[in-house]
Amino acid sequence: MNYVPDPPQHTAPDAVRADGLTVVRGSRTVLRRLSFTVARGRITGLLGPSGCGKSTLMRSIVATQANVSGTLDVLGRPAGHPTLRSRIGYVTQAPSVYDDLTVRQNLDYFASVLDPGRAKADRRDDVRRVLGDVDLTTHADALAGNLSGGQRSRVSLAVALLGTPELLVLDEPTVGLDPVLRRDLWNLFHALVAERGVTLLVSSHVMDEAERCHRLLLMRDGRILAGGTSGPEAGGDTPDALRARTGTDTVEAAFLRLVDQAAAADAERTEETTR
């Protein structure tokens, strides 16, 4: 296919725009009044310790999360709009594929759900393409349940690549993968941005992956530490800017500094209230 390189991104509207995004699960407020944007045609890394609300944030964007309040626009429409369902590719943390189907049968089914009107030959080409993208062509006829954990998560990723998604929401896509595969996947992510103008939101708790993102949103305990629209780093910090701003050498060090600052501020606040 002939993809023309995308025009400069700074004029394009944001892929995701959140304002006062709050999510309540049971009696717990998981996300507290988040405001942020995700730039179109960029890889935005969503980083933070496990349990900080990354998955909930992603589920809100793909509209599988209940009890969401505030404003959340995705690709120019309110999150959950029916036309968004074929424009967003979503990969959950645990691979969500049918273990009792082969890799190809899984992809065939999801491809026909995505666009049943497409010619069979087109769908077959699409399946072949995504199999190549995730390097599973040789395993196409293996049962998904017989694959290794890393292979199954790549099948799950391949499903999200079917069709022409404009936004990919990937929840920890590289967990459990060896270094070679991780590098290959990051190369794939960059190729998707460069060749197809796709926007990626990728969560991770591995900080060295942050260096491979264009923009970063750092989360802790249901809040955004860096990258929110309220700060100077609207639309996400670049890794360089983040390091420079915090005076650190690595994103990991920057994150730890921000966490310590936030914890200190929290402690001060509780001290004041108890006084």
Add this chain to the structure above:
Amino acid sequence: MSTTSPAAPAPTGAFSAARTTATAARVLRQLRHDPRTIALMILVPCLMLVLLRYVFDASPRTFDNIGASLLGIFPLITMFLVTSIATLRERTSGTLERLLAMPLGKADLIAGYALAFGAVAVVQSALATGLALWGLGLDVTGSAWLLLLVALLDALLGTALGLFVSAFAASEFQAVQFMPAVIFPQLLLCGLFTPRSDMHPALEAVSDVLPMSYAVDGMNEILHHTDMTATFVRDVLIVAGCAVLVLALGAATLRRRTA
């Protein structure tokens, strides 16, 4: 619809025949990778009928009564079990969340399951009915086609009930326990063991609102009458109506957004 997208995606309506048949084909394909389940679904009812035939070796009349009722009850129980486990797996494996984040209508999913398991039920019922009528000498006054029709509706009802209760089960252990909870009371009260009119009035009233009672009534109508009686038509409509109602309830338990 959006005007900017060059390759306009297929509409995300409430129901799409193509997505429904794709879903049914997928469910059958999953089953095909599990030949043991297929064998159990198809053969166990036949074996039970053979067993029953020789349990009542001395009284063929009793075999006629119970055998005809069981032809309606087997598909209901099998489909209930298979559907509740299959949809529970869909919920717990994350594939349901993925499908509902994609342009799949809830009706597509439910109709797809009903279609796939309905097809299995046709095979199961045809074999069991054929075996009972021609292999075991089950003496039925009415048409074998009507027996098959009721069996199919019962299977649909079982699928619907299974789909519905799977929403309330958090694990396969719980799903299996719903079998005694949902099916056994109906089994006891449906008139299989003793005519419903002989029960305590309170129990008879309860049995009047349980769908399996009408499934068994319908089978008995075919057993004793050559043509379709008004009671038979009523029974069939009630079973079909219950199946549709419970399917709709099942659809309501599918949520695109979950906590």
